[in-house]
Each structure stands twice: as structure tokens, then as C-alpha cells.
Amino acid sequence: MTFEILAITNRLLCPKDAFLGQIEKIAASGVKAVILREKDLPPEEYEALARDVSALCAARNVQFIVHSHIQTALNLRCPYLHLPLRLCAFAPRTFGSMRGEFTEKIGVSVHNQEEALLALEHGASWLIAGHVFSTKSKEGLEGRGLDFLAGICKLSSVPVYGIGGINEENINLVARTGAAGVCLMSSLMQSPDPSAQIKRLRDSLRASVL
Numbered sequence: 001m002t003f004e005i006l007a008i009t010n011r012l013l014c015p016k017d018a019f020l021g022q023i024e025k026i027a028a029s030g031v032k033a034v035i036l037r038e039k040d041l042p043p044e045e046y047e048a049l050a051r052d053v054s055a056l057c058a059a060r061n062v063q064f065i066v067h068s069h070i071q072t073a074l075n076l077r078c079p080y081l082h083l084p085l086r087l088c089a090f091a092p093r094t095f096g097s098m099r100g101e102f103t104e105k106i107g108v109s110v111h112n113q114e115e116a117l118l119a120l121e122h123g124a125s126w127l128i129a130g131h132v133f134s135t136k137s138k139e140g141l142e143g144r145g146l147d148f149l150a151g152i153c154k155l156s157s158v159p160v161y162g163i164g165g166i167n168e169e170n171i172n173l174v175a176r177t178g179a180a181g182v183c184l185m186s187s188l189m190q191s192p193d194p195s196a197q198i199k200r201l202r203d204s205l206r207a208s209v210l
Contacts, residue, residue, distance in 0.1 A: 004032040004181030013189040024056050029194035033063035035082055047072040082107040085115050088122045116152045131164025153178035168200045172208030
């Protein structure tokens with residue numbers, strides 16, 4: 001099975017007016033998917049941006065995943081949606097009805113085994129678990145560690161992706177937990193050469209199995 005690398009966006013990490021150009025480079029880098037996570041945008045602005053990012057992903061045959069904005073996913077007929085746990089865990093009827101609206105999958109973010117079990121109970125198709133290592137986006141918070149990720153992978157019946165502080169030095173350790181892949185945000189959003197970065201990560205993974 002291929003160890004997958006997913007990109008999660010944060011346009012605030014890019015220079016002004018450089019976001020779509022960075023997305024274009026990320027889509028060309030070899031990532032499996034781009035998750036558009038722009039939490040501060042109102043629905044109308046998010047949907048307008050989603051149309052642009054979706055087109056860039058489609059041009060490179062990269063999966064585009066809507067984050068949290070359910071109506072945008074429906075309007076764009078996007079088959080992939082990622083949600084924070086609160087949007088499915090406390091409204092199971094709503095989450096259950098949403099499942100019928102999407103032709104493919106819905107993923108959920110989790111931070112411990114209890115949350116993972118709850119997300120699985122409500123039909124999650126993949127889990128993003130973190131944060132694994134210390135990261136600038138969670139400054140002051142210690143990473144939950146590899147044992148945390150391995151525990152979620154062990155109990156999960158769906159793919160689990162680690163997130164948080166993952167780089168060339170530790171990606172091989174993440175792969176050994178049983179994770180299906182990793183998610184990168186800050187490092188990819190700020191990288192001058194996402195393709196070179198993804199290559200370095202892939203090289204690290206290959207070197208660890210030689």
C-alpha cells in the first residue's frame with residue numbers, strides 16, 4: 001500500500017495574493033489530496049475559493065477535499081468532505097443523513113482513542129489524528145507522540161493519517177505506526193519548492209526500508 005501525503009491549506013501562511021500559486025505548486029508535487037481548511041472565511045468566500053482550488057486540483061488529478069463547509073461540498077458536487085468531530089459526534093442523525101449526500105467519503109479529525117471510536121461509530125471513512133509531534137501551529141502544546149498514533153491505527157477499521165510536526169527526519173517513524181499516510185500544512189504552505197519537499201519525504205521513506 002502506498003504511504004500517502006495529504007496537504008492541508010492555510011492561506012495566512014502564504015504571502016498576500018500568492019495562495020493559489022502555492023496550491024498549484026502543491027498540486028503538482030505528488031500529494032494525494034488537498035484539504036481546503038480556511039476556518040476564518042464566511043461560506044460565500046469559502047465557496048468561491050473552493051471553486052478555484054478544486055479546478056487546480058482537477059488539472060493535476062489530485063483529490064480535492066472540502067473542510068467543514070457541507071453546503072459548499074454539495075454545491076460543488078465534491079465527493080470528499082472532512083469534518084471536525086463536533087460536527088458529527090453531537091448530531092448523529094444529521095451526520096447519518098449527510099452520508100447519503102456524498103458519493104464517496106467523509107473524514108473526521110480526532111485527538112484520542114475515545115474520539116476515534118466515536119467517529120468510527122458515526123461512519124467516518126478516514127481519520128486524521130494529531131498532533132503527533134510539536135508544531136508551530138500548536139505552539140506551546142506537546143505532541144501526543146507515536147504511541148498515540150499507533151493506538152488509533154490499531155483500533156481503526158479505516159485509514160488513519162498522522163498530522164503535526166512531520167518531516168524528513170520522522171516520517172519513517174510515523175509510517176511504522178500503521179498510519180496510511182500523513183498530512184502536512186505549515187511546511188508545504190511555506191515551501192518554495194513543494195515538489196522537492198515531497199521528494200525528500202519519499203526518499204526518507206524509501207531509505208528506511210532498505
